Amino acid sequence: MRSFVGGVGDLLFFSTLFYGLFYSHVNNGGGLVNLPVRTVGRPWRTVLIALPHLLGLGVFLAVFGGERHRLPDRMAVHFTGSGRADGFTSVGAFPYQALALVLVPAVVFAVLAPFLDLEPFGWRCFTGIAYAVAALVASLLTWTVLGNAAGDSPEDVRLRLDGLVAVLGVAAAAGGLGLLLAVLAPPARRTDVTAVASGPRLALGASEGAVWTRSVVSRPLLGVGAAMLVAGLAIGLTAGWGSGLVMLGVGGLLLALPGARVTVDRHGLTAVPLWTPRPRLRIGLDRVESADSRGISALREFGGWGYRARPGRSGLVLRSGDALVIRLTTGSEFVVTVDEAATAAALLNALVDRDRRRVREGG
Numbered sequence: 001m002r003s004f005v006g007g008v009g010d011l012l013f014f015s016t017l018f019y020g021l022f023y024s025h026v027n028n029g030g031g032l033v034n035l036p037v038r039t040v041g042r043p044w045r046t047v048l049i050a051l052p053h054l055l056g057l058g059v060f061l062a063v064f065g066g067e068r069h070r071l072p073d074r075m076a077v078h079f080t081g082s083g084r085a086d087g088f089t090s091v092g093a094f095p096y097q098a099l100a101l102v103l104v105p106a107v108v109f110a111v112l113a114p115f116l117d118l119e120p121f122g123w124r125c126f127t128g129i130a131y132a133v134a135a136l137v138a139s140l141l142t143w144t145v146l147g148n149a150a151g152d153s154p155e156d157v158r159l160r161l162d163g164l165v166a167v168l169g170v171a172a173a174a175g176g177l178g179l180l181l182a183v184l185a186p187p188a189r190r191t192d193v194t195a196v197a198s199g200p201r202l203a204l205g206a207s208e209g210a211v212w213t214r215s216v217v218s219r220p221l222l223g224v225g226a227a228m229l230v231a232g233l234a235i236g237l238t239a240g241w242g243s244g245l246v247m248l249g250v251g252g253l254l255l256a257l258p259g260a261r262v263t264v265d266r267h268g269l270t271a272v273p274l275w276t277p278r279p280r281l282r283i284g285l286d287r288v289e290s291a292d293s294r295g296i297s298a299l300r301e302f303g304g305w306g307y308r309a310r311p312g313r314s315g316l317v318l319r320s321g322d323a324l325v326i327r328l329t330t331g332s333e334f335v336v337t338v339d340e341a342a343t344a345a346a347l348l349n350a351l352v353d354r355d356r357r358r359v360r361e362g363g
Contacts, residue, residue, distance in 0.1 A: 045113035045185050052131045052174060053106035056138025060102070063142050064095055070149040077144055079159040088154055098141045100234040105133050111227040122299070124182040131178025136171035143167055209266065212347045215274060216338045217259035218318035220298070220305050225254025259318060262338045264348045269326065271316055271336060281316065283334060285355045289327040291348040293341035296323045302335075324348075 064071075071091045078087025089097065109130040143163055151157040228251030236248065256275070263270045268284040298320045302308040308317045315323075315335030324341040326334045326348070338344065 046110045048181060048185055049113045049127065049130045050106055050110045052134035052178070053102055053109075053138075056134050057099070057102045060098060060138050060141045060145070061095070064098075064145050067145055067149040071145070072148060072151075072154055074154050075144070075148045076151070076154040076157040079157075083159040083161075085155060085157045085159075094144075101137055101141065102134075104231040104234050105130075105137060108227045108231055109133070111223045114223075123185070124179050127182040128175040128178040131181075132171045132175030135174030136167065139167040139170045210347055210351075211263065211265040212340075212344050213261060213263040214338050214340055214344070215259060215261045216318050217274070218305055220319060221254050222258045225251045225258065227251070229255065260316060262316075262324070262336055262344070264344045264351070266351060268351075269324075269334075269336070269348065283326060283328070285352050287328055287330075288348060288352045289329050290352070291324060291326045291345040293322060293324055293345045295321055296335060296337065298337070 068091075073091050074088050075091050075094055076085035076087070077089050077094070078085070080086050109126075113126070113130075143166075147157045147159070147163070148154065228247045230251075232245070232247030232249075232251055236245075257273050259274045260271045261274055266285075268282060268286075268288065271281040273279070296302075296317070298305050298317045302310060302315065302317045305317055305319070308315055312331075313333040313335065315333075316337070317323075317335060318337050321337060322339055322341045323335050323337040324344045326336075328334060
């Protein structure tokens with residue numbers, strides 16, 4: 001069962017990674033869709049995404065219960081490229097391992113769904129992938145039960161090409177169904193984000209000091225980190241820690257660095273993690289041309305959360321919403337998502353103006 005669970009865990013990880021890369025391409029140069037929208041009915045997203053996983057689990061349990069009397073005590077659960085069985089587990093442990101396999105992707109996809117600020121095409125793709133993964137896992141588990149029930153011994157169970165094609169066909173059909181059902185949580189148009197403050201300034205005397213600081217926590221990163229940690233633990237307990245190591249590492253990192261403290265003072269802009277003094281990000285006053293604030297969409301504009309880089313712009317993007325936007329002297333933009341960004345921009349502009357006056361006056 002170790003290899004089988006590890007394979008499904010890898011499938012989940014890479015399918016999620018593929019979606020992130022694909023969505024980023026579509027929204028940052030792919031040219032397929034560029035509609036400023038948001039998805040409404042967010043509470044129903046979790047229900048819509050979790051539904052195929054729960055239905056797949058129900059089908060598997062029904063088949064397992066019906067065939068339980070025909071199953072051997074030692075079941076074949078992993079197969080070589082030629083279709084021969086090379087991995088086995090006990091019939092008593094198999095349903096619990098299967099439960100983990102179904103619930104891990106269900107938790108990951110369901111946790112991601114409410115946080116995603118997607119365009120229509122992106123939301124349909126996400127839903128289709130979630131449905132395809134659910135059907136693939138449930139079909140493999142169900143086929144494993146039927147194959148063992150029909151075999152004379154675990155060593156005689158074979159994964160034939162027609163069985164593999166059938167499993168992939170079910171996954172493809174479920175993915176298509178997900179694309180269609182995505183309209184149950186339809187995107188709604190919204191006006192594109194615009195600047196809410198253009199180059200504001202605070203009145204600041206030549207000798208006055210001022211500091212602005214604010215903490216920001218990324219709920220999406222916390223949710224994804226928790227889901228990845230649960231997935232890694234579930235896979236580690238059922239399939240061995242080597243299989244869940246990547247998810248545990250990613251989940252632990254996201255939970256350790258969920259936000260930042262942003263400060264504007266005479267040194268410029270500084271951002272540090274909430275719980276550690278390093279790594280430290282700093283943009284000095286000499287690098288700032290001007291600053292303002294505006295609302296941004298993390299996924300639509302930057303393809304995700306965290307430190308993001310795009311041609312001509314980069315930033316610390318921990319959520320969608322209000323953001324401090326700094327135009328650098330190089331002509332590029334640096335963005336930090338934080339509340340009260342207009343106040344930070346006004347102070348930063350005032351500090352930059354005063355610093356330039358001092359330079360001109362030779363002070």
